Amino acid sequence: xxxxxxxxxxxxxxxxxxxxxxxxxxxxxxxxxxxxxxxxxxxxxxxxxxxxxxxxxxxxxxxxxxxxxxxxxxxxxxxxxxxxxxxxxxxxxxxxxxxxxxxxxxxxxxxxxxxxxxxxxxxxx
Numbered sequence: 001x002x003x004x005x006x007x008x009x010x011x012x013x014x015x016x017x018x019x020x021x022x023x024x025x026x027x028x029x030x031x032x033x034x035x036x037x038x039x040x041x042x043x044x045x046x047x048x049x050x051x052x053x054x055x056x057x058x059x060x061x062x063x064x065x066x067x068x069x070x071x072x073x074x075x076x077x078x079x080x081x082x083x084x085x086x087x088x089x090x091x092x093x094x095x096x097x098x099x100x101x102x103x104x105x106x107x108x109x110x111x112x113x114x115x116x117x118x119x120x121x122x123x124x125x
Contacts, residue, residue, distance in 0.1 A: 012052075019043040052089065053122075056118060074104040090120065
């Protein structure tokens, strides 16, 4: 089982290793996956140049997702961070990023929506 876990972790390792809890999208203490606000947990790099959004409860599920089903909406960053780029960590595919005073919107590529365990989106500051 450890070998299988290592294989699953390999492609998203940078989002887990050498990271801190996010200050942009903090997880409330005592949260459970079923009650996560926005269905995500976020981490940030030690250099503070990227945030990693771990989508544990996707906004939609099913075999035939529409463009609308591939959109993740997040609140404004609590620390005021501005993001310039969004990339799917497992595949390197570009995601569509929009950020304004209402929050952050990420539209993931159809090929990447949604990994059954953990979809990871890398946001660059």
